[in-house]
Amino acid sequence: MxxxxxxxxxxxxxxxxxxxxxxxxxxxxxxxxxxxxxxxxxxxxxxxxxxxxxxxxxxxxLQLSEEQLSKRIEILKVAGLYDEDESINSLFNHIETRIVDLASGEYVTNIDPDRYDYERATREPETSVEIPKNQDIAKINRSAKYAPVYLVKEGDEIKNIILPIYGYGLWSTMYAFISLQADGKTVEAISFYQHGETPGLGAEIANPQWQQRWVNKQIFDQQGEVRLRVIHGAVDKTSKNAPYDIDGISGATLTGNGVTNMIRYWFGERGFGPYLAKLQQGA
Ligand SMILES: Cc1cc2nc3c(=O)[nH]c(=O)nc-3n(C[C@H](O)[C@H](O)[C@H](O)COP(=O)(O)O)c2cc1C
Missing domain, CATH: 1.10.287 (Helix Hairpins)
Incomplete structure (x- = not known):
């Protein structure tokens, strides 16, 4: 052709x-x-x-970034499960990550917890909310709508609930994981893993000896009010506030106040308050 x-x-x-x-x-x-x-x-x-x-x-x-891996190590440490001879990922299999809608306190099922970038969600306008100035006691400006929670389980039973919390100290934003007992109100452990406070002063929040003082402290009183706080000076063990009070760090009252404020924020209505209330009701 x-x-x-x-x-x-x-x-x-x-x-x-x-x-x-x-x-x-x-x-x-x-x-x-x-x-x-x-x-x-x-x-x-x-x-x-x-x-x-x-x-x-x-x-x-399938790959975890350096940052994700080091966060997993911190969660394992606060859960009391960390072992440097074991693989992080296999240890992390003992922990169930769930995503919580902070406003309702309900679990969210349409977000894959392994892929949820919480830090990014906190920055993006679509996935976060601005905190009104008069309620922003932790001085964090914005909060993600959904936050991860880490459950340490024994069979089907929740043994510990680990929550990511953060707030501003004197010089910096302080990041911590706090582990609660199954009742959702007694502190099992706390770990401040990132901050920019002064070494020897505010930076003592990362001292394991100080963190040990948090063990068995109560977050809420009988009426459900957030009472846990870092005080100025040493706790009077005979005081009725002793179950809620943590020894202050000398020369670091302002950092301590920042820690108190972040506790008040994250266990209040805008933080994990609704979630923990649901958990206590067995929902
Ligand atoms: C260089 C420098 C660094 C400081 N770093 C901290 C700090 O990290 N956290 C803090 O609460 N106070 C810090 N302070 C002290 C505060 O300015 C303030 O005096 C202190 O919080 C008062 O606490 P006190 O009542 O326990 O002494 C620092 C002071 C100086 C001069």
Whole structure:
């Protein structure tokens, strides 16, 4: 059939034949010919780079960033499950991560907890809310609508509830995980894992000896009011407030006030208050 765009008819057979001829010519070159070495090297490099980039793209969802891994270590530590000889991921299998709608206190099922980027959700306008100035006692400006909670379980029973909390101290935002007993109101452990307070003063919030003073303290009073606080000076063990009071760190009253404020915020109505109330009702 004549070809309307070209005077010479295109003959597919002749094209195939000439390709075949080039291939045969290439194949028949001696193995140590420079052309053959260059072409084979290029093909090898291309194949390897395609394989490596495909593996990187395909495996990306399964990889944890450095930050996610170190957060998992902190959660395991506060859960009392950390063992440096064991794989972080297999230890983390003992912990169930759930996402909570902070406003309602209900679990959210349409977000994959393993892929939820809480820090990002806190920044983005669509996934967070601005906190009215008069309610922003932790000085965090915005809060994500949904927050992760980490449940340490024994069979079907919840043993500990670990919550991420943060708030402003004197110089910086302080980040902690607090572990509660199954009653949702008694402190099992706390770990301040990131802050920029002064070494020897405010930075003592990260001192395990000070954190030990939180164990068995009560967050709420009988009326459900948040009462846990860091006081100025040492706790009077005979005082009726002793179950809620934590020794202050000397020279760091302002950091201590920041810690008290973050506790009041995160266990209040805008934080995990609704969630813990539901949990206590057995919902
Ligand atoms: C260089 C410098 C760093 C300080 N860092 C802290 C700090 O991290 N946290 C804090 O509460 N106070 C810090 N302070 C002290 C506060 O300014 C304030 O004096 C103190 O909180 C009062 O606490 P006190 O009543 O326990 O002494 C620092 C002071 C100086 C001069």
């Amino acid at each position: 004549p070809n309307p765009t070209n005077d010479k008819p295109v003959n597919a057979n002749s094209v195939n034949k000439s390709n075949q001829g080039m291939l045969d010519k290439f194949r028949n070159l001696p193995n140590d010919s420079p052309q053959k070495i260059v072409v084979v090297t290029i093909i090898l490099c291309l194949t390897c780079s395609i394989m490596v980039s495909s593996a990187a793209v395909l495996l990306r969802p």
